[in-house]
Amino acid sequence: xxxxxxxxxDQQAITLEASSGSVMExxxxxxxxGIDGDCGGVCSCATCHVHVAPKDVSKIGAxxxxxxxxxxxxxxxxxxxxxxxxxxxxxxxxxxxxNVAH
Amino acid sequence: MKPSDHLxxxxxxxxxxxxxxxxxxxxxxxxxxxLKDVRKCxxxxxxYSSEATPGRIVVPSEVNIRDTRQIPFEVxxxxxxxxRELLDPWFKRPLQDKYRDxxxxxxxxxxxxxxxxxxxxxxxxxxxxxxxxxxxxxxxTPESEAETFISWGTHVFRSEDDPLDAAxxxxxxxxxxxxxxxxxxxxxxxxxxxxLAAEVDGERLAREQIKGIIILTFAGGRxxxxxxxxxxxxxLADHPESLQRLRDEPxxxxxxxxxxxxxxxxxxxxxxxxxxxxxxxxxxxxADSRISLCWASANxxxxxxxNPNEVVLDRKLNPHVAFGFGHHNCLGATHARTxxxxxxxxxxxxxxxxxxxxxxxxxxxxxxxKRKVGYHKLHLTFNAR
Ligand code: HEM
Ligand code: HEM
Ligand code: FES
Numbered sequence: 267x268x269x270x271x272x273x274x275x276d277q278q279a280i281t282l283e284a285s286s287g288s289v290m291e292x293x294x295x296x297x298x299x300g301i302d303g304d305c306g307g308v309c310s311c312a313t314c315h316v317h318v319a320p321k322d323v324s325k326i327g328a329x330x331x332x333x334x335x336x337x338x339x340x341x342x343x344x345x346x347x348x349x350x351x352x353x354x355x356x357x358x359x360x361x362x363x364x365n366v367a368h
Numbered sequence: 369m370k371p372s373d374h375l376x377x378x379x380x381x382x383x384x385x386x387x388x389x390x391x392x393x394x395x396x397x398x399x400x401x402x403l404k405d406v407r408k409c410x411x412x413x414x415x416y417s418s419e420a421t422p423g424r425i426v427v428p429s430e431v432n433i434r435d436t437r438q439i440p441f442e443v444x445x446x447x448x449x450x451x452r453e454l455l456d457p458w459f460k461r462p463l464q465d466k467y468r469d470x471x472x473x474x475x476x477x478x479x480x481x482x483x484x485x486x487x488x489x490x491x492x493x494x495x496x497x498x499x500x501x502x503x504x505x506x507x508x509t510p511e512s513e514a515e516t517f518i519s520w521g522t523h524v525f526r527s528e529d530d531p532l533d534a535a536x537x538x539x540x541x542x543x544x545x546x547x548x549x550x551x552x553x554x555x556x557x558x559x560x561x562x563x564l565a566a567e568v569d570g571e572r573l574a575r576e577q578i579k580g581i582i583i584l585t586f587a588g589g590r591x592x593x594x595x596x597x598x599x600x601x602x603x604l605a606d607h608p609e610s611l612q613r614l615r616d617e618p619x620x621x622x623x624x625x626x627x628x629x630x631x632x633x634x635x636x637x638x639x640x641x642x643x644x645x646x647x648x649x650x651x652x653x654x655a656d657s658r659i660s661l662c663w664a665s666a667n668x669x670x671x672x673x674x675n676p677n678e679v680v681l682d683r684k685l686n687p688h689v690a691f692g693f694g695h696h697n698c699l700g701a702t703h704a705r706t707x708x709x710x711x712x713x714x715x716x717x718x719x720x721x722x723x724x725x726x727x728x729x730x731x732x733x734x735x736x737x738k739r740k741v742g743y744h745k746l747h748l749t750f751n752a753r
Contacts, residue, residue, distance in 0.1 A: 304701065306622035308686035311697075332672065332687050335404065339411040339694065 268360040272298045272316070275366060289364070290314040290351035300366035307351035312336050315367035317346040322362040326353060342367045371727060372606035374599070374632060376677055377737040378665035386649035388662075390735035392428050397658045399637060399734065400648050403666040403689065409640065409648060410661050410693040416640035418696060419444040425639040427660050433537060439580040441588070441696065448695055450568045455581070458562065459506075459699050462706035467505060471710050474501045474511075479718045483752040487725055490746040495597040496522055498707070499590060506703050507559040507585065509547075516543065517586075522594055524586055544582050548575060559585070589700045592634040595730075595742035596704060597711065599632045603679065604715065605722035605748055610681060615716040617682075624681040625708040630688035631679050633664035636732060636739060638692070663689045664739060723749040 271281045272293060284292045293301040293314070302313035309332055318326050323346060329337065333352050337343045350364060369375075381388040382401035389398050400406050409416045422437045423430030437443070440451040461467050478498055482488050500517035504510065524540050551560035563578045573581075604611045614624060637660040646653045653659055667688045668676040691698035698704070725747035732739045 304705075305626055305686075306705075308623060308626045308684065308688075310626060310687050310689075311691075330685070332685050335407075336687055339407055 268355050268357055268362075270355070270359060271363045272301070273363065273365045274299050275368065284355050285357075287355055288351050289316075289353040289355060289359070290349075292355065293350065298366065300368045301350065303351060305351075309333055309336060309349060309352060312340055312349060313368075314349050314351045315340055315342065316348055316350045316364040317344060317367055318348055319363035319365070320346060325358055325362060340367070370606050371724060372599070372602040374740050376665070376668040377734075377739045378662065379668065379670075381737070382665050382669065385651070387651045387659075388735060388737065390427075392658075393432075395424070395429055395658060397427050397639060397660050398648065398651065398653055399660045399662045399665070401662050401665040402649065403669040403672050403687070405649050406661045406663065406666040406689060407693050409659060410689075410696070413444050413640075413695060415643055415646050416659060417444050417643050418442050418448075418640060420641035424641060424658070427637060427639050427658075436541075436576060436580050436583060438584045438587070439577055440699070441584050442580075445695055451581075452695075452699070454566055454568055455699060458559065460702055462506075462702045468706060468710065470505045471502055471706060472714070474498070474505070475707075475710050476714050476718070479714050479750070482750045483718060485750070487723075487747055487749045490598050490601050490748050491522060491594065491743065494601065495594045498597055498711070499593045502593070502703070502707055503585070503589065506589070506700075508562075509558045509560075522591070524590055540583065540586060541579065544579055547582075548578060585700070588698070589703065591742075592700075593704055593707065595634040596629065596632060596708065598742050598746055599634075600628055600708070600711065601722065601748060602724065602727065602743065602746055603628065605724040607679075608721045610679075611716065611719070611721060613681060614712055618713075618716075620682045621709060621712055623683055623686070625705060625712065626686050626688065627679060627681055627683045628708070629690045629704075630667045630673075630683075630686055632742075633667050633688075633690045634741065635690070635692075636664045636734070636741060637662040638696075661689075661692075663692065718753060720751045720753040722751065725749060 267283050267285050269281055269283050271279055273279050280298055282292050282296050288307050290303045290307050294303040304313045305311035329348055333349050337347045378401050386402050387398050387400055389396055400409055418425050419442060421431050422442055423434050440448050482494055488494060496518060500514040501511060503517060504514050547560050551564055555561040563573055566573055639658050639660040642653045642655055642657055645655050667690055670676050691701040727743050728745040729740050730742045730744045732741050
């Protein structure tokens with residue numbers, strides 16, 4: 267099991283638990299506001315944009331080139347940006363904090 | 369080559385030049401062909417504006433057949449954002465169970481019906497019916513209104529002999545005027561009444577604006593959805609193994625839908641007007657000239673997609689732009705995706721296989737490039753499970 271905390275734009279913290287699937291799916295199933303997952307997780311819509319807490323960046327790693335190209339044109343992007351449909355849930359992600367970008 | 373294949377006519381121009389210049393009623397268009405360039409130009413609304421003379425960003429240009437500005441389609445930020453804030457919640461309703469149940473009932477009835485017939489012409493006996501009925505769910509009007517939409521035929525704006533037929537478009541404008549009158553007299557909870565009651569930046573919408581919004585719901589969601597549905601049927605008829613796979617692996621449905629939409633790219637391209645001299649991959653773009661964002665070409669970009677010309681049903685990374693990119697991304701995408709979800713779910717449960725009898729392809733001509741966007745006629749036989 268991994269505990270993942272989302273902080274929405276209005277500063278609400280929501281902690282959810284799961285052992286598999288993508289982080290986007292977890293957020294959408296639990297109606298985390300600001301994560302829509304329009305494309306179902308194929309990296310086409312950028313409606314699953316989060317800023318990873320700086321302390322957790324090393325746990326999560328860098329985006330692929332395709333993901334990076336999507337993020338580059340997002341007005342809210344910064345060095346901590348990820349599309350969370352591209353993050354698979356595993357034990358390693360336990361305790362991470364994600365700030366929803368929109 | 370199989371009859372359901374859609375070739376990529378832009379490959380050579382995309383790899384060699386990156387753009388392709390075509391004429392259109394003496395207002396030429398530089399089609400932008402590479403995925404990264406398409407995204408960059410879509411993002412850069414200050415240089416590539418949608419807020420030109422109404423009709424000019426559409427290719428072929430519609431400046432001679434209409435004056436109504438389409439909203440939010442022909443509006444730039446920041447005004448555009450205010451309209452999207454108003455409209456987005458309405459167009460996200462397809463995520464609600466009640467909405468999906470209505471669509472499911474329509475689509476399952478339609479499939480039961482075509483399962484009974486010896487053969488059908490898929491556009492008139494299936495896609496047009498599906499699209500028209502589903503539109504009543506989107507607008508929250510009585511399903512009986514679909515009869516009117518169906519009677520208009522597949523092209524609301526086009527007659528047999530005239531691709532830009534102003535008189536034909538007029539019947540849609542008249543219909544919308546009449547519905548706004550009715551909603552004014554008798555408010556309900558349909559889209560017309562909702563828009564009449566709505567405010568943007570503290571002001572009520574003008575009638576002309578409401579018309580601009582509604583007309584787009586008809587225009588943007590008609591050919592696109594009809595082609596998406598028809599092309600999907602043709603593909604599944606031609607690929608029985610894919611229908612079987614979708615039956616066996618429901619977990620790939622979401623990916624399969626994105627992949628089919630990438631592959632078909634029902635909207636080939638959409639234009640912008642340059643507000644200043646600019647450059648797209650080393651090609652000069654003059655101020656006040658047109659470019660187009662060619663979604664269909666970008667979706668076959670070999671530098672991004674592996675095997676771009678194949679349908680890979682479970683394609684995992686699929687950064688396609690079939691629904692556009694950035695501010696103007698498709699307002700009807702949730703509706704379109706929901707239709708596809710329910711269509712596939714119902715087909716795998718009710719249909720064993722579909723026979724492809726014959727077809728007449730619908731080929732668009734863009735300069736020297738010919739692109740198959742769908743079919744004029746498609747004859748199929750549905751075999752019930
Ligand atoms: C498979 C079906 C569809 C495809 C492939 C598609 C494609 C697109 C694309 C590529 C754009 C971007 C245009 C641009 O950037 O200038 C767009 C915008 C739009 N589409 Fe769709 N569309 C589909 C279905 C629909 C439906 C069902 C509706 C409504 C009923 C709709 C309404 C709109 C509207 C209103 C816009 C303009 C949004 C804006 O400017 O903010 N579309 N569509
Ligand atoms: C009032 C607004 C619009 C008008 C008057 C209009 C008019 C037309 C006309 C006359 C054609 C036929 C062109 C030809 O075959 O030469 C056409 C085709 C098409 N339009 Fe529009 N259009 C409008 C808005 C839109 C929008 C917003 C979209 C998508 C976002 C769209 C998508 C398409 C597509 C995909 C086709 C090709 C369909 C096919 O040939 O099968 N239209 N439109
Ligand atoms: S859900 Fe669409 S890009 Fe992540």
